[in-house]
Amino acid sequence: MLGVLHQFLDLKLLIWLFPIIFIFHDLEEIITIESSMAAHKDKSPKTNFVELTLRMRGKLGSTAAELAVSAAWILLIISFTAVMTTNGGGFLLFTAILNLFVLQAFMHIVQTIMFRGYTPGILTSLFLLIPYCFVTYYFLVEHGQMNWHFLFTSLPVSLIFILVFLVGNLLGRYFIR
DSSP, X not given: OHHHHTTTOOHHHHHHHHHHHHHHHHHHHHHHHXXXXXXXXXXXXXXXXXXXXXXXXXXXXXXXXXXXXXXXHHHHHHHHHHHHHHTTOOHHHHHXXXXXXXXXXXXXXXXXXXXXXXXXXXXXXXXXIHHHHHHHHHHHHHTTSOOHHHHHHHHHHHHHHHHHHHHHHHHHHHHOO
């Protein structure tokens, strides 16, 4: 089945799709964050996970405007990485960010299960992020750009990118008051 994708996709196209997939995913989150926060705020009973998630979302930015500033910051980094990667370098950074998107997609699934209802980003996680990430991993391996050693090497870089992306949340809270 994945062989059929070679007719329609190549690695360069997949790299350029990364910012576009991110935009669609974050648009879902931006559009639905405030209504979702309101819906889950007074819902009971709340598990420890739900309480922690709501507190973290409140601290990291729970308005659409704050999330939009954060998304713009992340989009800038993803776009820069896509440019670097399509020009022959940056595969480590690209893979590190791809790892984070796989993690984020699965966190959306966990949150949806724990909240027992819709959470912002779940639809695009299921239908865009997860398929995109796995197809991209496949193409990276096919083109000799990734192996197990490279994947494990990219994991610490992914952890650093978490901090870099959190700067976007701080910018959102700073600029949107």
